[in-house]
Amino acid sequence: MMVFAIFPLFMLPSLLVADWKVAFGLQLVTFFIGASGSGVALSAVQTYVEPHRRAVAIAVLLMMSSLLGLGLGPVVVGVTSDALASRYGADSLRYALAASTCIPFWAATHFWLAARSSKRWSLS
Numbered sequence: 001m002m003v004f005a006i007f008p009l010f011m012l013p014s015l016l017v018a019d020w021k022v023a024f025g026l027q028l029v030t031f032f033i034g035a036s037g038s039g040v041a042l043s044a045v046q047t048y049v050e051p052h053r054r055a056v057a058i059a060v061l062l063m064m065s066s067l068l069g070l071g072l073g074p075v076v077v078g079v080t081s082d083a084l085a086s087r088y089g090a091d092s093l094r095y096a097l098a099a100s101t102c103i104p105f106w107a108a109t110h111f112w113l114a115a116r117s118s119k120r121w122s123l124s
Contacts, residue, residue: 003037004108008101015098034104041111048118076100 007030014026042058049057081096088095 002108003033003040004104004111007034007037007104011101012098015094015101044114044118073100 010026010030010033014023014030017023017026042061045057045061046054077093077096077100080099081093084092084095
C-alpha cells in the first residue's frame, strides 16, 4: 500500500518545520492521505475472509489497531522522548515523534508481502 509509504514523506517535514501554519497544513494533508489507506485494508480483510466470519475479522483488526495505535504507540513515543530528553531537551518529543514515522514503512512492507500471495487466498 503506497499510502503507508507516502505518509512519512509528509509527516516528517511537519514535525521539523518551525512555522506552525506550515506544520498544520502538512499534517492536514498527511492525515487525509493516511486515512485513505484504512478503507483499503478493511476491504482486503472482507475479501479474504469467509462471509460468516467477516464481522469477527473486522472486529479483531480494529481492536488490534486500537490497542497498538492508541495504547502502545503513545507509551513508546513517551519513553523514547524521555530517553532523548537529556540530549535534546524540549525538542525530545519532536524527535521521538519523527522517529515513529518509520513505522508506516514497516506496514507498507507487510502489505506488499501480503499482496504477492493475494490471488491464492481470494474467495472470489
